[in-house]
Amino acid sequence: MSSESKSASSPGSKPQPKPRPRIGVFKFASCDGCQLSLLDAEDELLSVVGAVEIAYFPEATRTMLKGPYDIGLVEGSITTHHDAERIQEVRRKCKTLITIGACATAGGVQALRNWKDIDEYIRVVYASPQFISTLKLSTPIAEHVPVDFELRGCPINKYQLIELITATLAGRKPNVPTYSVCIECKRKENVCIAVARGVPCLGPVTQAGCGALCPSYDRGCYGCYGPMETPNTASLTSQFRILGQNDAQVSRAFRSFNAWAWPFRKASEECERT
Amino acid sequence: MTASGGRTIKVDTLARVEGEGALYIKMKGERVTDVKLKIYEPPRLFEAFLRGRHLSEAPDITARICGICPIAYQMSAVHAIERALGIRIDPAVRLLRRLFYCGEWIESHALHVYMLHAPDFLGYQDVIEMAKDHRAVVEKALRLKKIGNSIVHLLGGREIHPISAAVGGFHKVPTKHQLHALVDDLQWGLEASLETVRWTSTLQFPDFEQDYEFVALRHPDEYPFNEGRLVSNRGLDIDAAEYEDRFVELQVKHSNALHSVIRGRGSYLVGPLARFNLNFDKLPEVAQKAAMEAGLKPPVKNLFRSITVRAVELVFAFAEALRVIATYEPPAAPRVTVPDRAGVGQAITEAPRGILYHRYAVDEKGLIVTAKIIPPTSQNQRRIEDDLREYAPQLAAWPLEEATWKCEQAVRCYDPCISCATHFLKVEIDRE
Numbered sequence: 001m002s003s004e005s006k007s008a009s010s011p012g013s014k015p016q017p018k019p020r021p022r023i024g025v026f027k028f029a030s031c032d033g034c035q036l037s038l039l040d041a042e043d044e045l046l047s048v049v050g051a052v053e054i055a056y057f058p059e060a061t062r063t064m065l066k067g068p069y070d071i072g073l074v075e076g077s078i079t080t081h082h083d084a085e086r087i088q089e090v091r092r093k094c095k096t097l098i099t100i101g102a103c104a105t106a107g108g109v110q111a112l113r114n115w116k117d118i119d120e121y122i123r124v125v126y127a128s129p130q131f132i133s134t135l136k137l138s139t140p141i142a143e144h145v146p147v148d149f150e151l152r153g154c155p156i157n158k159y160q161l162i163e164l165i166t167a168t169l170a171g172r173k174p175n176v177p178t179y180s181v182c183i184e185c186k187r188k189e190n191v192c193i194a195v196a197r198g199v200p201c202l203g204p205v206t207q208a209g210c211g212a213l214c215p216s217y218d219r220g221c222y223g224c225y226g227p228m229e230t231p232n233t234a235s236l237t238s239q240f241r242i243l244g245q246n247d248a249q250v251s252r253a254f255r256s257f258n259a260w261a262w263p264f265r266k267a268s269e270e271c272e273r274t
Numbered sequence: 275m276t277a278s279g280g281r282t283i284k285v286d287t288l289a290r291v292e293g294e295g296a297l298y299i300k301m302k303g304e305r306v307t308d309v310k311l312k313i314y315e316p317p318r319l320f321e322a323f324l325r326g327r328h329l330s331e332a333p334d335i336t337a338r339i340c341g342i343c344p345i346a347y348q349m350s351a352v353h354a355i356e357r358a359l360g361i362r363i364d365p366a367v368r369l370l371r372r373l374f375y376c377g378e379w380i381e382s383h384a385l386h387v388y389m390l391h392a393p394d395f396l397g398y399q400d401v402i403e404m405a406k407d408h409r410a411v412v413e414k415a416l417r418l419k420k421i422g423n424s425i426v427h428l429l430g431g432r433e434i435h436p437i438s439a440a441v442g443g444f445h446k447v448p449t450k451h452q453l454h455a456l457v458d459d460l461q462w463g464l465e466a467s468l469e470t471v472r473w474t475s476t477l478q479f480p481d482f483e484q485d486y487e488f489v490a491l492r493h494p495d496e497y498p499f500n501e502g503r504l505v506s507n508r509g510l511d512i513d514a515a516e517y518e519d520r521f522v523e524l525q526v527k528h529s530n531a532l533h534s535v536i537r538g539r540g541s542y543l544v545g546p547l548a549r550f551n552l553n554f555d556k557l558p559e560v561a562q563k564a565a566m567e568a569g570l571k572p573p574v575k576n577l578f579r580s581i582t583v584r585a586v587e588l589v590f591a592f593a594e595a596l597r598v599i600a601t602y603e604p605p606a607a608p609r610v611t612v613p614d615r616a617g618v619g620q621a622i623t624e625a626p627r628g629i630l631y632h633r634y635a636v637d638e639k640g641l642i643v644t645a646k647i648i649p650p651t652s653q654n655q656r657r658i659e660d661d662l663r664e665y666a667p668q669l670a671a672w673p674l675e676e677a678t679w680k681c682e683q684a685v686r687c688y689d690p691c692i693s694c695a696t697h698f699l700k701v702e703i704d705r706e
Binding site for chain 2 (some may be wrong): 032136
């Protein structure tokens with residue numbers, strides 16, 4: 001049903017229509033926005049669903065087919081014991097497992113709990129904390145199972161998602177750049193808001209993908225796509241200080257939607273130490 | 275799972291809703307003995323980690339509660355904080371915020387009407403299956419949705435978690451020229467949504483009317499988005515600041531759940547049906563006329579008719595978007611200066627699926643001291659269970675599979691957004 005069916009043309013057998021690759025979409029702790037990106041691809045949706053079989057995608061369909069799946073798209077972070085077990089099962093069922101979005105790749109905004117007392121947090125939100133079962137940490141999927149590709153973003157870029165699905169089906173490397181937002185910003189011919197106007201901007205350390213959205217809207221990048229490859233966070237931290245930001249402000253800047261991604265985590269913790 | 279002399283309707287994973295939930299109804303003959311709408315979406319604890327963040331971060335952070343209605347979160351956040359600080363926004367910004375909300379309503383309603391709910395009425399598992407027989411309908415839905423998204427994209431930079439909303443205004447506002455570029459599509463959308471009203475009115479509706487308490491915002495001059503008194507058909511008429519005095523989160527016997535109820539009265543309904551019934555006179559004529567022709571006259575008490583009411587709100591949203599664009603002059607500045615000072619502020623805005631309450635207390639450095647967020651689905655949750663308790667007996671003679679599907683359809687009438695409602699975990703009602 002899964003990998004074996006790929007080479008279905010043994011001599012003498014009737015020519016069968018080639019089975020379409022099966023896709024499953026799995027949700028953990030998240031806002032649903034990244035999987036919604038698939039439905040937001042209005043121009044491409046009907047062709048995408050024509051090329052694949054949507055075998056499991058509860059947000060879109062009542063049909064829920066059992067695995068195995070050729071591609072598993074995983075949204076959300078692991079925050080409960082139950083989900084820590086469920087991700088193992090999802091991994092076993094998926095030939096290629098792709099995590100989509102900041103929750104799945106970095107623990108998401110809910111990883112802000114990771115520096116705090118989780119019991120105090122639960123007491124703040126719930127009247128009966130004893131009924132709430134959640135882990136002390138919100139962790140990315142790759143801390144639990146091997147992941148074949150991590151697609152960044154809060155939310156992901158729908159065109160990157162379509163490119164990634166297409167590339168995976170074609171067996172080629174997806175064209176998803178790992179350089180910084182600054183490169184996209186230069187390409188858009190934006191005037192650098194950090195240099196020209198002294199606006200604190202995470203662009204130099206953040207991976208591209210959004211199209212340098214915030215600088216194009218007159219505000220500093222706030223890091224939705226997480227750390228770029230080998231970011232120089234120490235240099236950016238000193239730059240933020242030159243711009244008049246105090247330790248708490250710099251720490252908060254690194255500590256948002258990709259707070260638990262290692263380079264951002266390290267940068268925010270260094271600010272707290274000084 | 276069927277008990278002797280009774281049966282159980284069970285849906286382990288509710289499909290075509292935002293977030294993850296389960297449904298459990300236990301019946302003995304025609305009597306419902308147990309209803310549970312279980313939300314197993316893990317808690318994400320936003321109200322806890324908002325503390326200590328700067329007030330300017332609230333719209334960006336709270337947007338992440340929900341990928342389907344991020345603008346609702348941004349709008350409730352900015353209005354609550356503006357009230358806390360006592361700042362007034364430019365009238366042009368006020369208009370742009372209405373336009374922003376039009377975009378989200380269009381996107382969300384088109385998604386729900388055609389892609390999440392219509393398949394129930396037509397007997398398809400999903401929109402993909404539906405597209406095989408009704409390709410033109412689905413293509414129209416996608417185009418409608420895309421136009422909603424294009425408004426959000428222009429004002430907010432992207433459809434999901436837009437980046438331009440700010441306390442005091444926007445980071446950047448569009449030019450008149452950019453807005454006028456949307457007009458042709460919006461005019462098409464207005465026509466297409468009128469067709470949507472007609473199309474949905476031809477669907478088969480179960481005969482199911484309830485005596486609801488409808489709760490929605492009401493503004494003296496306009497169909498509500500960001501401002502107004504909170505009113506109901508049973509005499510409620512309050513300011514957002516009074517919300518927590520009149521609404522209370524109750525703990526149900528044998529349950530871990532907190533339900534939002536009106537103090538001393540019980541469950542209530544928020545969302546399109548409530549807005550329509552309480553604000554019909556504020557709809558533009560084109561929407562009123564479309565509603566009347568589709569046989570909708572307030573009060574509409576049949577839950578299943580909410581699909582057509584959503585379509586009427588699509589008509590409104592397109593007409594309103596066109597009105598805003600026709601009158602728009604850019605503000606003097608994209609946003610007013612926001613001081614760091616202490617205060618407490620509340621706001622209620624109308625998310626596509628109903629009222630969304632935010633309250634913030636901020637300190638003199640502009641840091642959030644406490645935050646309270648009550649999403650629409652939490653408010654509808656008790657009402658959903660009440661409906662199922664009344665509705666399930668009508669299905670007693672139906673084959674289990676069809677009865678189950680009908681109950682799912684009833685839940686989907688609320689367009690529940692379970693991602694938002696996580697902190698109302700595990701609902702259980704035990705009446706035995």
